[in-house]
Amino acid sequence: MHSFRSVSVSGLLPLVLCLAPGLAGADEPIDAARLFQENCTTCHSADRGGYIAPALNSTALNSSETALRSMIMLGIPDTLMPPWHGVLSDEQIRALAHYIKTTPRDNPQWTLQDIRDSLEVLVDESKPPDKPVYDGDVRDLMAIMQRGRYGKAPAARVVFFDGKTNKQVGEVPTDYAPHILDYDPVNPRWGYLKTDTSEIYKIDLYSLKAVRKVKAGLSGPSIAVSADGRYLLSGSFSPGIVTLFDARTLEPLSRVELRGKDYDGKQVESASSMVIASPLDNTFAIAVRQTGQVWILDPSRPQEPIVTRIEKVGRFVHDAFLSADRRYMFLADYVGNAFAVVDLKERKLVKTIAGGCQPHVGSGAITEIKGRQVAFGTNIGTCDKGDVVTVWDARTFETIKQIPVSGATESPAAHPDAPYVAVDVVSKDSRARRVELIDKNTLSVAKTIEADGHLYFPEYTRDGKYLYISGGYSGDRLHIYDSHSLEEVASYPLETPAGIFSRARTEWGTVGLQAQAKSGKP
Structure with a gap:
């Protein structure tokens, strides 16, 4: 315990x-x-x-x-x-x-002082290694969130693999189940891990050690690093807050409670869904879940950080991803069954794209197909519309197709040098053993990968040669496939693996795009 x-x-x-x-x-x-x-x-x-x-x-x-x-x-x-x-x-x-x-639902609080008091320095940072302690390029790291069967230590940890050799190079234990890992887009050595109980670990990707940690809330996984690498924003389900940190020290700078009018004008308390960093002006965009709003936070003014509230974006907003030019935010509206397009430059809603049932985009995916930038939106719910993946033109926002798939889907994965867009089927039956591969040329399901357990969270390596997939629940394995032949090239036992996050995400900007910068070379 x-x-x-x-x-x-x-x-x-x-x-x-x-x-x-x-x-x-x-x-x-x-x-x-x-x-x-x-x-x-x-x-x-x-x-x-x-x-x-x-x-x-x-x-x-x-x-x-x-x-x-x-x-x-x-x-x-x-x-x-x-x-x-x-x-x-x-x-x-x-x-x-x-x-x-x-017992009725609680209303636990976690104050700015609680956050400040929880900060721990885990490792002496005065003499860090000047290059990775493992063979290989830090940009090729693949981070796998191992939840552990009981969602806590001693099994909970993030496990790192080299995406070139597909060999494990290290791991970092966590107190509770890790959920997401975001990377510093400026300095190659830093990653920031968030657990489901809102602990944040600052990880040195050269030594593969956690150097600091802080408890940003009580529940909730969202996290983002600012475009300049100076700030970190954390969102919380319980309590409903976002907290701004100094990314270097993990010192909290401000705490904002989330409440406002929902789509129908009713005043509500809200949780934070995804937070996302905008490179346009070094701000953050917050999906304020129950209000259906998007808030813009300026980290340079921590005393009054919220500068814009965009209302009536959707009825219940969740996850999001950015267009290639970083101007537009594609946001899943769970209740409205739509994908909202928010202009982060003009700070307004510009389009609503009809989705399937309970849209869910995970980290999102955009890939170039026949000269078009095509965005993929998964749908985690099931209804009379059938199970579909919605695809649209990421420049014009026009719907291209709704692709029939065999079940509810969660996290799309794409790479410019891989022929397929991978989507995980998460229906609560035997279909969850599948990842379906959408052919870029036909925009239809062409292949299916199956294995024991629940296959989810596909992610391509930096060079696109391999596709990593977690086999969770009773599967307890990491599966690695050749991205063209789809033959399994390696697998490793992991206790309830979940999300997979390539270090190359800072180069792609959005999953599936060409590398936009060769940052991170040691």
């Missing part, structure tokens, strides 16, 4: 359940709130309002306490929910089930 800093979480009042006489450990009370924070937050959020897994609170649940206890004990197949029998005692499982069933 990991320690939980309950003293720093304002508003988290632990529910203590005393065991009945005669049960093992009856003299010691079980702190169910603490158990939840230590074991369940990575998937269900610190406020128990849901995150990458459903909400767990008295208002949201119809399941009986007995049914909850069974689910906790046995887990749920084909999901990230593992069996906790043998990890937690029967008494702890009973206490958790009772707590979840009888």
Whole structure:
């Protein structure tokens, strides 16, 4: 078990359940709130309002306490929910089930002082190596988020591979499940890892060691590094905030609470969806989830950082990616079933592109096809429209085609030198064993990769020769394929691997584009 800093979480009042006489450990009370924070937050959020897994609170649940206890004990197949029998005692499982069933959603807080107090220096940075300690080019690094079956240490870590040799070159342990890794676009040595419980690790990509860490919130994965490499912005689901940091020190500079009018004019509290760095003017764009707005944050004025609020972008905005010229932001509207096009120069909504069901773009993908820059938008939901991937012209925003696929999709991957656009099928059945390959010339599914477990988060290497795919859930392997023949060239056992992030993302700007700068050569 990991320690939980309950003293720093304002508003988290632990529910203590005393065991009945005669049960093992009856003299010691079980702190169910603490158990939840230590074991369940990575998937269900610190406020128990849901995150990458459903909400767990008295208002949201119809399941009986007995049914909850069974689910906790046995887990749920084909999901990230593992069996906790043998990890937690029967008494702890009973206490958790009772707590979840009888307690309303929390409203935990995490203040600027909490953030400041959580900062830790992990490594002496006075004498860093002047080049990578491994053979190879830092630009070829592939970072794989290993969640671990229980979403925490000792299995949780980011594992680094060389995309030229497909060999592991290092790893960095984390306290809780890692979710995303963003890279400094200016200095090749720095990467910034964010966990599902909002810890940020500053990682030296030369030594492959975490040098600093800070807790930016309680739940939520979004993170972005400014175009000049000086600032870091972190978004949080719980509480609903964004926090601006000095990227060098991880000192917090400002904290902004997210609230405003939603699409229908109702005042709402909001979580932060994706945050994205705009190279146009060294600002950040924030997808303010429940408001359906996009906010522009200027890091050069931390006392009043929000400079623009673009309203009615969508009904429930989530993830986004940028056009090749960095001017336009393509944003998924979960509820509106559309992709919004926001002009970051004029700071306004300019187009809404009809999508499939519950659009989801992951990191997005744009690739050149027959002289056109073609954008790919995945759809994570299913409805009477059928399962499709929406493609549009990234310059004119005109819809080109809605490509039928075999299920809900999440994260597209493309590369200018690879013949296929890869999309992971994430339907909650055997279809999740597939990644489907869309032929660039025909814009239709031409090939399918299948393997054990849930295949997701495809990512091409910097040179486009290889396609990396995580085999999560019961698969527990990293799969590496030749991008042309689609033959598997290597695989490695990893415990619940998830997101994959190429260091070359800073060269591409957006996944699938030609390298725009040869930054990062040691």
